[in-house]
């Protein structure tokens with residue numbers, strides 16, 4: 546068990562951005578972890594589709610396997626469906642299926658019932674640096690086919706590789722793709738299908754942010770998590786809090802104040818720093834115990850009177866909070882509230898686990914306990 550309480554030394558602009566170790570150093574088993582692992586037992590699928598070389602495999606490798614963006618240059622073309630179960634290493638209990646670019650829906654061996662049937666979200670990747678007319682035609686075929694089989698699928702369009710475009714060009718491309726894709730659907734009488742669009746690149750945090758939003762739509766407990774985060778931050782003097790899936794750096798929930806990309810990036814960088822420092826200095830030499838566990842926490846003081854505070858929620862989840870330095874003077878209160886928050890989260894997933902059914906839509910009891918406890922401190 547190790548606890549890293551960093552203090553000072555880090556300033557905005559000078560913090561180290563480390564890479565996540567591939568061999569993630571978790572150790573002692575977390576009692577809550579099994580509950581949470583099985584909580585999302587239905588394991589919906591996320592399908593990654595798009596033309597050849599649009600960047601599907603790169604996205605999957607960068608987000609879930611810590612591959613550095615430059616290494617994706619050497620990825621070979623995918624020739625068959627690659628099914629990746631990320632549930633062993635991540636809170637995100639989904640299977641990601643990476644499809645070859647040249648897949649043919651009219652091939653009799655393509656079993657659309659099975660493929661689209663259990664699918665939660667379909668991510669269609671469009672290479673924004675290339676001519677996208679063919680991709681739009683393929684998007685239309687894919688969406689109409691998938692919707693016919695399973696009308697509950699969420700359709701997510703990643704306008705990808707936007708690192709090569711100027712800001713104006715990005716906006717213009719997004720507008721054009723949005724217009725054309727929706728016009729095609731309207732012409733086919735499918736205007737009821739909703740497409741969500743994201744500008745993404747593996748060379749910055751946009752791909753993690755977009756994936757976060759895709760995953761959040763598939764977490765039935767999201768409104769409760771948001772509610773708990775709102776209560777937690779408003780009673781603790783915290784400005785913003787993200788609940789992170791540590792391995793993928795996807796945020797599975799945040800409070801209801803708007804997300805500003807810079808804050809998200811800062812929190813992602815903090816996770817990298819903490820894991821790197823913990824793995825180097827946190828483990829004890831004579832045991833296999835992990836460097837990073839439930840006791841781990843970190844405080845980074847920035848040179849603009851802002852504090853980043855990270856606490857481990859369980860083996861997969863960490864909360865990262867942003868607050869003013871003076872709010873942190875009451876660290877005892879924040880820590881106490883954090884314990885209430887952690888307990889409430891565990892309860893939320895326990896309910897799901899026990900009843901094997903969707904969670905209670907709002908959880909007045911859980912919130913009540915938390916509020917009461919928060920009030921007492």
Ligand SMILES: Nc1nc2c(ncn2[C@@H]2O[C@H](COP(=O)(O)OP(=O)(O)OP(=O)(O)O)[C@@H](O)[C@H]2O)c(=O)[nH]1
Pocket residue numbers: 595596597598599600601602603604614616617618619620621622623624644645646647705706707708709745746747748
């Ligand atoms: N500039 C830029 N290049 C990217 C990005 N994402 C992926 N690439 C590059 O795009 C190329 C193709 O990526 P892949 O991930 O192999 O594409 P794919 O869609 O899986 O291709 P298939 O397996 O043939 O269907 C690689 O050289 C990647 O490095 C991005 O965000 N920006």
